[in-house]
Amino acid sequence: MNEASNPVESNHKPGLQTGRRLAVVSSRDKQQTPSPDALVEMMRQVAQDRDRQAFALLFRYFGPKLKTFFLRWTLSSVAADDLVQETMLTVWRKASYFDAERAGVATWIFTVARNIRIDHLRRQKDPSALPPDAETAMDTVEDGMLDAERDAAVRNALTALSPEQQTIIRLAYFSERSQTEIADELGIPLGTVKSRTRLAMNRLRGLLEDKS
Amino acid sequence: MTTTHHATDETLMRYAAGTLAPAPAIVVRAHLASCPACRARVGEYEALGGALLEETEATQMSATALSDVLAMLDDEDAAAPFTPPPRAPVEIEGIRLPDALRGCDIGRWRWIGPGMKMSRVGVPQDPHANLILLKVGPGRALPDHGHVGTEFTYIVSGSYTDRFGTFGPGDLAEMDEDVDHQPVVDNGDDCICLAAMEGKMRFNNLIGRMLQPIFGI
Numbered sequence: 001m002n003e004a005s006n007p008v009e010s011n012h013k014p015g016l017q018t019g020r021r022l023a024v025v026s027s028r029d030k031q032q033t034p035s036p037d038a039l040v041e042m043m044r045q046v047a048q049d050r051d052r053q054a055f056a057l058l059f060r061y062f063g064p065k066l067k068t069f070f071l072r073w074t075l076s077s078v079a080a081d082d083l084v085q086e087t088m089l090t091v092w093r094k095a096s097y098f099d100a101e102r103a104g105v106a107t108w109i110f111t112v113a114r115n116i117r118i119d120h121l122r123r124q125k126d127p128s129a130l131p132p133d134a135e136t137a138m139d140t141v142e143d144g145m146l147d148a149e150r151d152a153a154v155r156n157a158l159t160a161l162s163p164e165q166q167t168i169i170r171l172a173y174f175s176e177r178s179q180t181e182i183a184d185e186l187g188i189p190l191g192t193v194k195s196r197t198r199l200a201m202n203r204l205r206g207l208l209e210d211k212s
Numbered sequence: 213m214t215t216t217h218h219a220t221d222e223t224l225m226r227y228a229a230g231t232l233a234p235a236p237a238i239v240v241r242a243h244l245a246s247c248p249a250c251r252a253r254v255g256e257y258e259a260l261g262g263a264l265l266e267e268t269e270a271t272q273m274s275a276t277a278l279s280d281v282l283a284m285l286d287d288e289d290a291a292a293p294f295t296p297p298p299r300a301p302v303e304i305e306g307i308r309l310p311d312a313l314r315g316c317d318i319g320r321w322r323w324i325g326p327g328m329k330m331s332r333v334g335v336p337q338d339p340h341a342n343l344i345l346l347k348v349g350p351g352r353a354l355p356d357h358g359h360v361g362t363e364f365t366y367i368v369s370g371s372y373t374d375r376f377g378t379f380g381p382g383d384l385a386e387m388d389e390d391v392d393h394q395p396v397v398d399n400g401d402d403c404i405c406l407a408a409m410e411g412k413m414r415f416n417n418l419i420g421r422m423l424q425p426i427f428g429i
């Protein structure tokens with residue numbers, strides 16, 4: 001339901017194709033942090049110009065972060081490297097599906113990595129499964145519900161949470177364990193896990209709704 | 213289709229993160245197709261995933277990681293451009309089912325009791341998944357059960373009522389393990405629903421006990 005509503009043409013927006021220089025927010029770090037606009041410009045160059053230099057910039061910025069993600073998803077270092085490469089190849093292949101009106105670059109790449117991991121788990125269980133293209137890897141960003149401004153609001157909300165609340169949120173992203181299993185592992189009552197989770201979710205919802 | 217019963221935020225977050233088990237994820241996806249409100253929330257949680265990715269620390273990759281990928285781009289560009297495969301509607305014996313079930317192995321209806329049929333759904337991502345389609349006649353009770361872990365039920369057609377209200381097409385019921393509930397199908401049509409269990413089910417009555425071997429308990 002997503003791919004048809006996100007045509008290549010939607011990347012042709014005024015202001016995005018002027019070929020302006022990539023703005024770099026911080027040039028002090030060896031690992032430079034590109035601004036959101038600079039990332040969008042790199043994606044445009046990859047999608048429209050098949051620009052390998054822009055792709056290499058995206059790879060250098062996101063690759064090592066994606067590796068941390070795949071490691072947190074309890075994969076080995078070798079598997080993590082492979083899946084980062086697979087993720088970035090998919091970014092190259094499907095760059096024209098990226099729509100800056102609907103999602104920031106980090107959000108879009110996150111959904112690509114998420115789908116690559118789901119397909120990886122599926123292939124482990126069923127080696128005869130179809131390659132990722134045919135199924136889940138197409139279901140990137142839910143249709144029409146995102147915009148790049150929301151990404152900034154979400155980022156701010158995340159930093160406004162307490163450390164404990166951030167930990168609870170991270171558990172949802174990086175652990176497949178149910179609340180029952182988390183309670184067992186932590187040796188605390190299930191009710192406590194539930195109420196803490198609910199508090200963290202409510203606080204996050206409150207922050208998001210304030211800002212939207 | 214107006215939906216009145218929704219997924220919890222924790223479930224939508226785990227769906228967006230890709231950490232919800234395959235069978236519940238299919239049930240949630242069925243609901244998302246008919247619920248813009250929950251889709252919007254999933255969008256926010258995907259953005260949260262993007263924010264987590266940007267703030268995460270880097271881990272050194274192998275020295276040749278980038279050059280390997282750049283070398284692969286030649287093959288990519290030589291390959292045929294990406295085109296989505298054609299998609300046929302998903303059905304069971306002529307009844308249209310949610311697109312979320314695409315790729316699943318859907319068998320025939322099996323009689324499991326008076327006015328009650330069931331089809332176990334095979335999930336390619338998870339051979340041990342507990343995902344079923346139920347078709348229950350008007351006025352009949354759904355199998356009486358409790359469960360270990362959360363149960364996710366999506367109403368495909370018809371409706372049922374339990375102590376939490378009436379659940380109609382497009383609605384999602386998310387029941388914690390400590391909840392005993394007794395849904396009864398409303399008058400009118402058969403109620404067809406798609407149900408996934410995170411853990412194993414335990415049944416409290418005869419029909420329930422008949423189901424147990426099917427769930428491998």
Ligand SMILES: [Zn+2]
Pocket residue numbers: 215217218219243247249250251
């Ligand atoms: Zn909903």
